[in-house]
Each structure stands twice: as structure tokens, then as C-alpha cells.
Amino acid sequence: MIDLHLIGIGTGNPEHLTAQAVAAMNSADLILLPRKGHAKSDLIDLRRDICAAVLTGATRVVEFDLPVRDGAAAYLDAVDDWHAAIAQVWTTQIAAHLPGGGRLALLVWGDPSLYDSSLRIAERLKGGGMDVLVTVVPGITSIQALTAAQAIPLNPLAGALTITTGRLLREHGWPEGADTVVVMLDAGRAFEVLEPRGITIWWGAYLGMAQEALEQGPLVDVGPRIAARRAELRARHGWIMDVYLMRREWTNGA
Amino acid sequence: MIDLHLIGIGTGNPEHLTAQAVAAMNSADLILLPRKGHAKSDLIDLRRDICAAVLTGATRVVEFDLPVRDGAAAYLDAVDDWHAAIAQVWTTQIAAHLPGGGRLALLVWGDPSLYDSSLRIAERLKGGGMDVLVTVVPGITSIQALTAAQAIPLNPLAGALTITTGRLLREHGWPEGADTVVVMLDAGRAFEVLEPRGITIWWGAYLGMAQEALEQGPLVDVGPRIAARRAELRARHGWIMDVYLMRREWTNGA
Numbered sequence: 001m002i003d004l005h006l007i008g009i010g011t012g013n014p015e016h017l018t019a020q021a022v023a024a025m026n027s028a029d030l031i032l033l034p035r036k037g038h039a040k041s042d043l044i045d046l047r048r049d050i051c052a053a054v055l056t057g058a059t060r061v062v063e064f065d066l067p068v069r070d071g072a073a074a075y076l077d078a079v080d081d082w083h084a085a086i087a088q089v090w091t092t093q094i095a096a097h098l099p100g101g102g103r104l105a106l107l108v109w110g111d112p113s114l115y116d117s118s119l120r121i122a123e124r125l126k127g128g129g130m131d132v133l134v135t136v137v138p139g140i141t142s143i144q145a146l147t148a149a150q151a152i153p154l155n156p157l158a159g160a161l162t163i164t165t166g167r168l169l170r171e172h173g174w175p176e177g178a179d180t181v182v183v184m185l186d187a188g189r190a191f192e193v194l195e196p197r198g199i200t201i202w203w204g205a206y207l208g209m210a211q212e213a214l215e216q217g218p219l220v221d222v223g224p225r226i227a228a229r230r231a232e233l234r235a236r237h238g239w240i241m242d243v244y245l246m247r248r249e250w251t252n253g254a
Numbered sequence: 255m256i257d258l259h260l261i262g263i264g265t266g267n268p269e270h271l272t273a274q275a276v277a278a279m280n281s282a283d284l285i286l287l288p289r290k291g292h293a294k295s296d297l298i299d300l301r302r303d304i305c306a307a308v309l310t311g312a313t314r315v316v317e318f319d320l321p322v323r324d325g326a327a328a329y330l331d332a333v334d335d336w337h338a339a340i341a342q343v344w345t346t347q348i349a350a351h352l353p354g355g356g357r358l359a360l361l362v363w364g365d366p367s368l369y370d371s372s373l374r375i376a377e378r379l380k381g382g383g384m385d386v387l388v389t390v391v392p393g394i395t396s397i398q399a400l401t402a403a404q405a406i407p408l409n410p411l412a413g414a415l416t417i418t419t420g421r422l423l424r425e426h427g428w429p430e431g432a433d434t435v436v437v438m439l440d441a442g443r444a445f446e447v448l449e450p451r452g453i454t455i456w457w458g459a460y461l462g463m464a465q466e467a468l469e470q471g472p473l474v475d476v477g478p479r480i481a482a483r484r485a486e487l488r489a490r491h492g493w494i495m496d497v498y499l500m501r502r503e504w505t506n507g508a
Contacts, residue, residue: 008398010272016273016274018270020269023269079411111402111408112401114398114407114409119406135405136401136402140392144392147365147392148367154368155368155417157330158329159419160416161416163416164414168412175431177431
């Protein structure tokens with residue numbers, strides 16, 4: 001039996017780790033660390049550093065190469081193929097390193113519940129007949145790292161909010177009925193599809209990390225600044241992860 | 255100058271504390287702990303236990319009585335008065351215990367950005383002329399504790415989600431365009447306003463605590479069970495905090 005722990009590690013700041021995450025890492029027989037290619041080598045370095053700082057016992061740490069998503073295929077088809085390929089790689093790693101079963105941990109950026117595929121890939125292992133028990137350890141998400149860095153509430157007072165993706169914002173525009181919108185997984189500048197008047201944006205990249213970058217203000221002024229800064233940072237670091245929150249003032253009649 | 259740290263402590267499980275939260279608590283001159291009346295004495299006990307477990311230095315811990323919100327007044331008026339009353343109490347405590355300024359910490363249930371009033375009350379102190387610098391330390395929210403306990407994703411694959419309150423759900427029904435909805439601050443059974451067919455619910459109360467209770471399944475079956483169990487638990491413990499996630503299957507034509 002595979003006792004699989006999906007452990008949220010926060011957004012790269014080792015100080016985001018909870019006591020529960022540290023305990024779960026140390027109780028694992030094996031931690032698998034995915035390598036995501038040269039451009040994102042900072043991300044595996046951070047996971048290596050976290051393991052080195054936190055592990056005190058006999059936990060083995062094994063690195064493996066994560067398959068790459070097909071950028072040319074239709075999005076949902078590509079995601080489906082990609083999840084299948086990752087499930088295959090996990091299966092191979094488990095057969096090689098935990099042939100008799102045991103406790104396996106994966107370190108998940110942010111929180112395993114939010115825009116992460118590990119839970120869905122674990123379901124595929126079960127569907128493929130593997131005996132897997134899944135335990136989730138929550139972690140600080142980039143949304144919380146953003147609102148903390150900007151010292152702002154996430155929800156409007158007594159109000160609701162919508163969390164969406166760059167792809168959906170680009171396809172459908174501002175979500176109906178929402179006055180606060182958080183955008184994740186934006187490959188770049190999806191906010192440009194919006195009429196910017198009346199919208200305020202709070203943006204953050206590399207949240208919690210040494211490279212952390214923040215912007216905030218009216219979208220009409222700050223949008224172009226974010227676009228330029230994002231391109232510059234991405235070129236400098238070879239990768240970028242960012243998130244933003246927008247509020248719309250309905251009273252302005254935008 | 256008041257160097258105010260709003261520290262997310264998670265949902266009552268001391269293991270939810272991040273390394274950053276522990277460091278921020280220990281670097282504070284003063285931690286103010288709110289007492290919320292006899293019925294919620296578990297909540298101050300948990301904060302006392304966390305302080306006892308975590309503090310290693312000279313940080314002083316002072317308890318104070320939190321004003322009670324007027325349940326009879328109109329909701330937003332009552333919240334406004336309540337925030338004003340809390341700002342007054344904070345001001346009094348600061349004058350008594352940090353007359354020359356210093357580092358003040360408040361331990362916030364969940365995360366300071368999500369349905370918590372501390373950031374808004376800190377703004378009132380600034381508005382009243384106090385020199386306050388606000389730093390936020392993110393914490394695990396009850397939403398993450400719920401999805402972890404249920405081992406489910408928060409967002410649908412490549413999809414969006416809405417976070418709302420029991421009050422808004424009761425007033426406006428299912429949020430337009432949403433297929434995943436998280437409901438917080440429900441004083442009880444707001445989901446009963448919905449046509450339950452096609453909706454699945456995942457519910458949790460006292461998440462991360464010894465009293466943790468979970469339910470999940472089709473709303474049509476599980477809704478009545480949650481209503482009964484919630485009433486029973488509330489009577490037994492004197493208080494309840496719960497949160498739930500619902501998904502609607504549009505393909506069922508509900």
C-alpha cells in the first residue's frame with residue numbers, strides 16, 4: 001500500500017512551512033522531487049533547500065524528470081495527456097523506490113487543493129489499480145502570499161470573490177456578478193482584455209521569494225507597468241509565477 | 255510607532271502554524287488575545303495553548319474582552335459599529351501596554367485576508383491618527399483545512415470558483431455562472447435555499463481540531479444530515495464554525 005502525502009509547502013519561502021508539513025516530510029520513507037527543466041531550476045533548488053533544512057531522519061529524496069505538457073495541443077486534451085504521463089512516471093518511480101509499499105511524500109507548491117494536479121494524478125493511480133491512501137497537508141497559497149505582501153483583505157466586506165484563471169478571463173472577460181476577482185495561471189497579461197476604468201489591481205510575482213515583485217494601483221495606469229515588468233523579470237530569471245487581485249467599483253459605472 | 259503584526263494561526267490545530275508565524279510571535283513585545291465570551295471559551299483556550307507552546311522569550315500576553323456585535327441592528331450597520339468598538343478597545347489596550355510604541359501581534363483565526371476584520375480595524379487606527387505599520391503573516395484558512403480533510407481539489411479542472419457567505423447565498427441563491435461555490439460564515443443551513451438536485455456538498459466543522467466533523471455527498475441526501483448534526487454539535491460544544499464546498503453538475507440540467 002502506498003501512503004501518499006501531498007504536502008503544501010507555500011510559495012518558496014521556507015518560512016511558509018507549517019509544523020504539520022515538517023512532520024509529514026520527516027515521517028515519509030521517500031520524497032519525490034520533480035525536475036521541470038532548466039528554465040525552472042530555481043524551483044527544484046528551493047525544494048532541495050527545504051529538504052536539506054527540514055529532514056532529520058532516514059527519509060530518502062529522489063529526483064525525477066517531470067513530463068512536459070504539449071503546448072501545441074488543445075488545452076484540456078494536453079492536460080489530460082500530461083496527467084496520464086505524470087501518473088506513469090510516478091508509477092515507475094514507486095516501483096523502483098518503494099516496491100514493497102510505504103509512505104511517499106510529494107512537495108506541492110502552494111496548497112494541493114488549488115490549481116495543482118497531484119490530487120487528480122493520485123486518482124489516476126487508484127484508477128489504475130494501485131492501492132493508494134491520500135493524505136493532504138495544507139499549505140500557504142500564492143493568493144495568501146499576495147494579500148499578505150500587499151496587506152489587503154481578499155474578500156470585500158461581507159462580500160464574495162471569484163478565483164479564476166488567465167485563460168478564462170481572456171475567454172469570458174470579467175466574471176459575471178463579481179466585484180473581486182483573483183487571477184491565477186495567467187501566461188501573461190490576460191487583464192488587457194478588460195476595460196480598465198474603475199478597476200484596481202494588486203499584483204505580485206515570486207511571492208515570498210528573494211525575487212518578490214509587487215505592483216498596485218488603478219489598472220489603467222499600472223497594467224502597462226506590470227506588462228513591462230513581467231517581461232523584464234521573466235527574461236532575467238528564466239521563469240515567472242505571478243498572481244493578481246482586481247476590484248471593480250460598480251458605483252463608478254464602468 | 256506601533257509595528258502591528260497580524261498573524262494567521264490556522265484553524266485551531268497548533269500544527270497549522272508556519273515557521274514565519276512562530277518567528278513573528280516571538281519577535282513581538284506584546285500579544286493581545288481577545289476573549290469572545292463564555293460560549294466560545296475553547297477559542298481563547300486554543301490561543302493560550304499556542305502561546306504557551308510557541309513563545310520562548312520576553313513576549314507579554316494580555317487578554318481583553320472583545321465587544322459583541324449587535325445582532326438586532328441591520329447587518330452592515332452592526333458591523334460598522336462593531337469595528338469602531340474594537341478599534342477603541344485596541345487603542346485602549348495599546349495605550350495601557352505599549353505606551354511608548356513597539357511591536358504588537360494579534361493572532362488571527364485562519365488567514366488575516368479572508369473574512370477577518372483585523373486589517374479593516376487597523377485602517378481605523380490609522381484613520382484615527384495612530385502611527386501604525388501593518389505586516390501580515392499568512393495562515394492556513396478553513397477552506398484549505400476543508401479540502402485537505404476531504405482530500406479534494408478546490409477548483410474544477412481549468413475552472414473557476416466563487417467564495418461567498420451564508421448571508422449572500424441566502425439572499426441571492428447560487429452565484430451566477432459558478433460551478434464550484436465555497437460558503438463561509440453561514441449561521442446555519444443557507445444551502446436549504448437551493449434546489450439540491452445535481453449539487454454535491456463537502457462540509458466540515460471544527461476543522462483541524464479534536465472535534466473535527468466531516469460530511470460529503472449529494473446535497474439532497476446529505477443536507478438534512480448536516481443540518482441535524484450541526485445543531486447537535488453546536489448544542490454540545492456551545493459554538494460551531496463550519497465551511498462547505500458545493501459543486502453543481504450543469505450537465506444534469508438541474
